[in-house]
Amino acid sequence: MDNSGKEKEAVQLMAEADKKVKSSGSFLGGMFGGNHKLEEACKMYARAANMFKMAKNWTAAGNAFCQAARLHLQLQNKHDSATSFVDAGNAFKKADPQEAINCLNAAIDIYTDMGRFTIAAKHHITIAEVYESELVDIEKAIAHYEQAADYYKGEESNSSANKCLLKVAAYSAQLEQYQKAIEIYEQVGTNTMDNPLLKYSAKEYFFKASLCHFIVDELNAKLAVEKYEEMFPAFSDSRECKLLKKLLEAHEEQNAEAFTEAVKEFDSISRLDQWLTTMLLRIKKTIQGDEGDLK
Helix, strand or coil, rough: CCHHHHHHHHHHHHHHCCCCHHHCHHHHHHHHHHHHHHHHHHHHHHHHHHHHHHHHCHHHHHHHHHHHHHHCCCCCCCHHHHHHHHHHHHHHCCHHHHHHHHHHHHHHHHHHCCCHHHHHHHHHHHHHHHHCCCCCCCCHHHHHHHHHHHHHCCCCCCHHHHHHHHHHHHHHHHHCCCHHHHHHHHHHHHCCCCCCHHHHHHHHHHHHHHHHHHHHCCHHHHHHHHHHHHHHHHHHCHHHHHHHHHHHHHHHCHHHHHHHHHHHHHHHHHCCCHHHHHHHHHHHHCCCCCCCCCC
């Protein structure tokens, strides 16, 4: 479907909206309904933005939504301004990830000013995802997941906070910030082990904390496993705990073959994801004479 006509129409609408904004600022315009003209301009910019979207001109759509957002702010329509900045961010995501982040940050400023912390947290997650997938800046993604977790905690949305924290833990471990990862996995594991619906996830978090300990120091890992078994007896019977004990034994004996066999046996029932594979490889590399492979 040819949407080039929509784009031309959008450009005309933008020009008309610009005229209304200019005339509202004149002396006569101010006397005769300046605000009304700005409100009309807002609607025009939004219509133009949607036409640009139909024409898949994402940058122009983002710019038009930004114009509407700034006018709404001028008119003290905070909620409408924030919504327009979010619309701008969603359009820019397809063309200019950094500009998308700028718009979403502008929306977050308005939402936090209004005390809307849950919705601000949601947009911090969106920014974190842009840093993860588009800009590949993991440290910045971590910062936004942490901020989202803080806001969710403040609003007593603990399960949403935990989801963000688990992202922080996984990335921290990848960046070799093991102590930070351990603290989060322990915290979330402790929070979930007494919850009948979530307690089965606790073993996974204690397993991941143990692996982070293991990379740093074998003795720490041993003590951690004992501590988690004591705190959460169901952990002792888990396949994760049994694997840890086999790995600790293989590591103590500097037996790379036994280490690999234990991992293969576990993987045949519970497939290892990329994160677990990376962590297990890092542990295995500390065994003398290891070739750095889990196969």
